[in-house]
Amino acid sequence: MSQVQTAPRTIVDRQTAVKWLRQMHLIRRFEERAAFLYQSQKIGGFCHLYNGQEACAVGSIGMLREDDYLITAYRDHGHALARGMDPKPAMAELLGKSTGCSTGKGGSMHFFEAEKNFLGGHAIVGSHIPLATGVAFAAKYKKTDSVCLCYFGDGAINQGSFHEALNMAGMWKLPAIYYVENNLIAMGTQLERSSAVLDLTVRGGDPFKMPAYRVDANDVEQVAEITQLAIARARAGEGPTFIEAITYRFRGHSMSDPQKYRTKEDLEKAKQRDPILLWENRLLQRGWIDESSLEQMRDEIKEEVEAAIEFAENSPEPGPEDLYTNITVAPYIPQESD
Amino acid sequence: MPILAYRDALNQAMAEEMERDDNVYLMGEEVAEYNGAYKVSQGLWERFGSRRVIDTPISEEGFAGIGIGSAMVGLRPIIEFMTFSFSLVAIDQILNNAANMRYMSGGQFSVPIVFRGSSGMAGCLAATHSHRLEAIYSHFPGLTVVMPATAADAKGLLKSSIRSDDPVIFIEHENLYGEKGEVPDGDVLTPIGKANVVREGSDVTLLTYSRSLINTLAAAEQLAGEGVSAEVIDLRTLRPLDLDTILTSVVKTHRCVIIEENWPYCGIGAGVADRIYQKVFDELDAPIRRVTVKDAPIPYNRNLEASMLPTVDRIVAKINDVLYRNA
Amino acid sequence: MPIEVKLAKVSPTMESGQIVKWLVKVGDKVKEGDTIAEVQTDKAVMPMETFDEGTVARIDVAEGVDIPLGARILVLAKKGEDPKQVAESVGGAGAAPSAASAPAASAAPAAAVSAAPVAVASHASGRVKSSPLARKIAESAGVDIASIPGSGPAGRIVRADVEAFVANGTKAAPAAAVAKTPAPVAKAKVFIPLGEDQNIPLDRMRQAIARGMVAAKTQAPEIHVTVDIRMDEVVRVRERLNKALAAEGVKLSVGDFVTKAVAMSLRRHPAVNATFNGDNANLAQAYVTRHAAVNVGIAVALDGGLIVPVLRNADMYGLRDIRVESEKLYEAARSGRLTADQMSGGTFTISNLGMYGVKQFDAVLALPQVAILAVASAEKRPIVVGDQITVGTMMSVTLTADHRAVDGASAAEFLRSLKGFLEEPTAMLL
Structure with a gap:
């Protein structure tokens, strides 16, 4: 059932293509600045960067309708921005501010934006895969043709939740698209040390009676094409699709990762296939952009990200009273001793 | 009905x-x-x-x-x-x-x-x-x-x-x-977060929930024959706890026993007792006592299992403790 | 076999005791009936006798340590037994005396005390075991909790103990006081009380009284001023008037004259017909209200308490009406039919114990009123008139006043007026 896509085909118009390039640049710039802020200790806790994987989020989310849903794991900045989240609340969330996309209570791993049907970053590996399945269940239950796009890393498919959820999705023909972003390293464990088979489409497809595809996720157009296929299937009520997106993250698992599991040469080699470079070159070839508009785009993005940082830094911290807000819908009664 | x-x-x-x-x-x-x-x-x-x-x-x-x-x-x-x-x-x-x-x-x-x-x-x-x-x-x-x-x-x-x-x-x-x-017909809702005073009394407050209510009521009835007036409260909602109803009763009776089909350490009773102590310590005339399941895994054997449960006898004994009737 | 002497029940209700003083030491020979120790029980210090004969081999408990009934306190070596060997063979079981107060013998290490299995309870270590509720009640009743014997586990003082203590009126803390000065006791008679102790919970009236009295005693600094008043004229006038009123069935009491005289005196001394309003913590905001009306409260004793109906505008009544109106109030009070109106608004209170033959007493203020008059019996006493001793009907009255509002001189001036009115009742007609 597994297929490997090779030749890119033009599947979006110029305007969308340029928008995607812009989004990829925005994600890259946003995260580079986030890394700097992390090292300046303005961002706390964990911070997992998406550098190198941008095409995967942009090419797939770019194919969704407004009434579709997406949900992802803890490496979630890219997906949020690809879905159109304003970088200001995104950056404010990283800084833990009350203007953040989760009001400063979620942080890097828990971005949410209900208005855009972005159901979050989720930090327990594999835990959100059943949630995605539930969202797809609801879409079908309510007799809509919305779909739910669910992203997770190659580490997550070893969790029981993955198998339980995909089994029910396959059995009930739920409109879900499961994207494993295989960056080949689950934190620090290479794929061959965590999976008995290296072709993940074997694990995600046949066992659950769903088609499985492998795609080169450095190529935003290939990602888009395969996503389009899966979406059409889901909307038609034919059930879920499993997609293995081969990608590579340029940075460590998190900000504290010494990356001893790979050599500098490996990394340099991978960077030659940087999805942004690939897409830029293709658009230049097609004559859809030129160097000067590219230059202008980069400058605008720099400004946009700096404005986001300024917004975040000038935003207020949550007040002490916010500790108890949004715990329950009903009035919350802290069960405290005094 | x-x-x-x-x-x-x-x-x-x-x-x-x-x-x-x-x-x-x-x-x-x-x-x-x-x-x-x-x-x-x-x-x-x-x-x-x-x-x-x-x-x-x-x-x-x-x-x-x-x-x-x-x-x-x-x-x-x-x-x-x-x-x-x-x-x-x-x-x-x-x-x-x-x-x-x-x-x-x-x-x-x-x-x-x-x-x-x-x-x-x-x-x-x-x-x-x-x-x-x-x-x-x-x-x-x-x-x-x-x-x-x-x-x-x-x-x-x-x-x-x-x-x-x-x-x-x-x-x-x-x-x-x-x-x-x-059971009332139709759309009758029991509010979440409200305990129920199942039996009114003046000498001791018995807090319980779920199945333990049955034995707790039996214990209260038995002691009523000895002149002890026990107030029995079914907590119904454990979170959020209806502290008002609990405190009102404890302030009235000055004594409290908590009965649960749960292990003792870090159990519901432990948490409830703490909240009572913090709020109305000066109203208590005796330490709060708890009747819980004994602190062991649950055995298959019928008799062993039964011996762990909060029985009427165990409840009565703890009530007598807080009433200083055991001395 | 050596003899183990255990703490005996020398008081019917005791559950634990303290050896206040050992009267024997290791090596002493004792015989049946000898007093070996003084034991502090929940009631008093009692002598403890031995029922055996032998040589004291070991003393298990130190003076001042609480021990439960039945705990071993001493071991006797019987005739023919070596006390030293006995002491060694029996060691451990009982509590070893603390080094400080250990009598003569083997000074056991102090640590052994805490390791010993004897329940060291309540007052022993200076820490009083009591329930939180008991402490709260004791505090509001103004009772030192340490002076109350505890009936709970390990001597814990519980609510019932405090209530019993307060109800019995034994405020003088006999237990603790006695502990410090053991009564000299020789041979004790054993008194067996009739019936059992009763714990009477405070009913609402009792609670109200207690609250009021505690408030007065804790908030208001009192002064007491007493005068003796010759009542012979009142007695004579009363006799005459009562003859005149006999047809109506009205009979004036001495108290009615007092009420009338008090009301008229209050009219002249508004500083005493007043209430103190405010908080000691914030005297800048406090004030004294001198009342326009003279509303005299008259305390009426009831079963288990007292109540104070108020005779409003008492200064405007004649004696006859005072009698009639007072009687109505007393009757309503005794039958529990007083209205809220009849119990409020008092500006001064009279407490009269004349009918009990008391010589003199002090009343406790009824806050916020600034003064209360305690009226004792009118009785015949030898008095000095001129330079002659003669017999006169005398009555002592004592004014208790809130010194925050009323000074001694003002109190005395009020009493001088009162004395004048009563010694020359016709002056009240002026």
Whole structure:
């Protein structure tokens, strides 16, 4: 059932293509600045960067309708921005501010934006895969043709939740698209040390009676094409699709990762296939952009990200009273001793 | 008022709520075609069909998560655990996702879901199938924990739980399913967060919930014959606790015994006693005593199991302790 | 076999005791009937006798340590037994005396005391075991909790103990006081009480009285001023008037004259017909209200308490009406039919114990009123008139006043007026 896509085909118009390039640049710039802020200790806790994987989020989310849903794991900045989240609340969330996309209570791993049907970053590996399945269940239950796009890393498919959820999705023909972003390293464990088979489409497809595809996720157009296929299937009520997106993250698992599991040469080699470079070159070839508009785009993005940082830094911290807000819908009664 | 079994009261609550709101559905192991492992969902599949009464594979984590995901986008699932012992397999979904979602998302996503099922030491089920997990669930901000003791509350609280916009842990007791009681017809809701003064008294306050209410009332009755006037309160909701009702009673009686089918350490009684001590220490004329299950895993052997439970004798002994009647 | 002497029940209700003083030491020979120790019980210090004969081999408990009934306190070596060997063979079981107060013998290490299995309770270590509620009640009743014997586990003082203590009126803390100065006791008679102790909970009236009295005693600094008043004229006038009123069935009491005289005196001394309003913590905001009306409260004793109906505008009544109106109030009070109106608004209170033959007493203020008059019996006493001793009917009255509002001189001036009116009752006609 597994297929490997090779030749890119033009599947979006110029305007969308340029928008995607812009989004990829925005994600890259946003995260580079986030890394700097992390090292300046303005961002706390964990911070997992998406550098190198941008095409995967942009090419797939770019194919969704407004009434579709997406949900992802803890490496979630890219997906949020690809879905159109304003970088200001995104950056404010990283800084833990009350203007953040989760009001400063979620942080890097828990971005949410209900208005855009972005159901979050989720930090327990594999835990959100059943949630995605539930969202797809609801879409079908309510007799809509919305779909739910669910992203997770190659580490997550070893969790029981993955198998339980995909089994029910396959059995009930739920409109879900499961994207494993295989960056080949689950934190620090290479794929061959965590999976008995290296072709993940074997694990995600046949066992659950769903088609499985492998795609080169450095190529935003290939990602888009395969996503389009899966979406059409889901909307038609034919059930879920499993997609293995081969990608590579340029940075460590998190900000504290010494990356001893790979050599500098490996990394340099991978960077030659940087999805942004690939897409830029293709658009230049097609004559859809030129160097000067590219230059202008980069400058605008720099400004946009700096404005986001300024917004975040000038935003207020949550007040002490916010500790108890949004715990329950009903009035919350802290069960405290005094 | 009609007399119904606890089981049928639960069934009625679900049927009425599903009739009222198409977003309400029931999902779990054997809930549909088999009519439920304990027959709580008897007839619902026939009545509402496979779209709304859904059998699942044995995948507690999976279907708990499916329920939560669907609740995030507007459905109102009732997720049945065949017994709450099996919720341990789904505990990541309940604690990380259901309890935290609203908070983590800054109020953008709520999870109106009911996890319900049987619980308790139902007899010869041994260590893995006799769990009472209410203390664990009550520990977590974001969850509501409800444990009805009577048929009327089984119906009234389940209806309230289904209508709650927050995740509710609704724990039934296997040994109560056949208990009969008067149940109001139709749309009568028992409020969440309100304890019930089941028996009024002036000498000692007895706090309990779920099945232990039966033995607690028996102990109160026995002591009434000796001139002791015990006030019995069914907590009904364990989180949020109805502290007002508890304190009002303790301030009146100055003595308190807490009875639960739970282990003693970090149990419900431990938490409730602490709250009483902090609020009305100066009203107490004796230390609060607790009657709990003995601190051992639950054995298969019938007699050993029975010896662990809060029996009437054990309850009476602790009441006498706080009344200084044992000296 | 050596003889183990255990703490005996020397008081019927005791559950534990303390050896206040050992009267024997290791090596002493004792015989049946000898007093070996003084034991502090929940009631008093009692002598403890031995019922055996032998040589004291070991003393198990130190003076001042609480021990439960039945605990071994001393071991006797019988005739023919070596006390030293006995002491060694029996060691451990009982509590070893603390080094500080250990009598002569083997000074056991102090640590052994805490390790010993004897329940060291309540007052022993200076820490009083009591329930929180008991402490609260004791505090509001103004009772030192340490002076109350505890009936709970390990001597814990519980609510019932405090209530019994307060109800019995034994405020003087006999237990603790006695502990410090052991009564000299020789041979004790054993008194067996009739019936059992009763704990009477405070009913509402009792609670109200207690609250009021505690408030007065804790908030208001009192002064007491006493005068003796010759009542012979009142007695004569009363006799005459009562003859005149006999037809109406009205009979004036001495008290009615007092009420009338008090009311008229209050009219002249508004500083005493006043209430103090405010908080000691914030005297800048406090004020004294001198009342326009003279409303005299008259305390009426009831079963288990007292109540104070108020005779409003008492200064405007004649004696006859005072009698009639007072009688109505007393009757309503005794039958529990007083209206809220009849119990409020008092500006001054009279407490009259004349009918009990008391010589003199002090009343406690009825806050916020600044003064209360305690009226004792009118009785015949030798008095000095001129330089002659003669017999006169005398009555002592004592004014208790709130010194925050009323000074001694003002109190005395009020009493001088009162004395004048009563010694020359016709002056009240002026």
